[in-house]
Amino acid sequence: LIDFRSDNTGAVAPEILAAVAEANSGTAAGYGMDRWSAELHHRFSDLFQAEASVYPIATGTAANGLSLSVLGPPWGAVYCSCHAHIETSEANAAGFHSGGLKLSLVEGEFGKLSPLALESAIVESGIGLRQRSQPAAVSLSQASELGTVYSLDELSTISAIARRFGIRIHMDGARLANALVHLGCTPADLVNKAGVDILSFGAAKNGGMLCDAIVVFDRSLVEPLEFRLRRSGHTWSKMRFAAAQLLAYVHDGLWLRNAARANTVAEEIGRQMAAMDGLSLAMPIEANEIFLNVDGRVMDGLERDGIGFFRRGPATARFVCRFDTTESEAEALLSSIRRHAAQIQAIPLGTEHSTHGSHR
């Protein structure tokens, strides 16, 4: 398979495997009381230029659900885009971990929520009314699920609205490194502009192994989060090996180098696809994902050629680039799509016999 299905299909960066092996000597205290975990706290505080408590965690879903669970009462509402992973793909983990939080969908373009729509949603929420969920937080995916990135200005505007209404900000950074590379700003800039209170920090999709993290900036969230982590079974006893993965991930810019590779390949593939007859980009490419408007018969052809990708509609395909996507994979995808797109162009409309594949 020539694999453009997801960025979680890739390998583990060798630096991370080496760091786990290196941590594998002698004994260390359990449950985050080891020296790797202490270093993680310092390293991330440095990176974000703010005191940051870092909790390694197994999955992005757990990071999101547990982060949101400390942001509101069970009758709270979390504002997010209808494309947000927390809405589409986490079986309402936020509601589960918090004992009731509800997701409230906010409109916007290109997978991002619009500040104006957010403001109206909060205004119309019925603040104080006992029969309504109460605004608790806004959750922003950076980069978004549609491969776009909030600009620093957009983040400042959203942050100002959230502050005005006294609600907190969660960032789903499953692809934070891809967004950072696109913006060309520092992690501190990004988090400060957005006024992030709590961050789901992704690593697995970008060369990580078995661990993401929750990063807490609002000190009042530390204690409730630590209890919730423990009672939901996320406080690993052998935490040093998780901390070692994350230390290696950010060491010497590895995370940014990996993301830059994935973003660059996506941009190049997208540029070439958009230049082909009959194809156009459905979304701007700002991270490592390509959403393409493409005839279903071209998608059938790609599948026959052994190209892995996801159909996101009858005429939309998603291709995801990884830190380890190779040039030959990119060339194979481009040459397959070029061939099938040209064939479709050559067939007069209405004379074709289409076989639409399954819809995932």
Ligand SMILES: Cc1ncc(COP(=O)(O)O)c(C=O)c1O
């Ligand atoms: C934007 C976003 N957030 C969170 C996640 C959750 O990650 P996990 O699959 O580790 O639960 C994903 C995974 O696809 C994602 O794309």
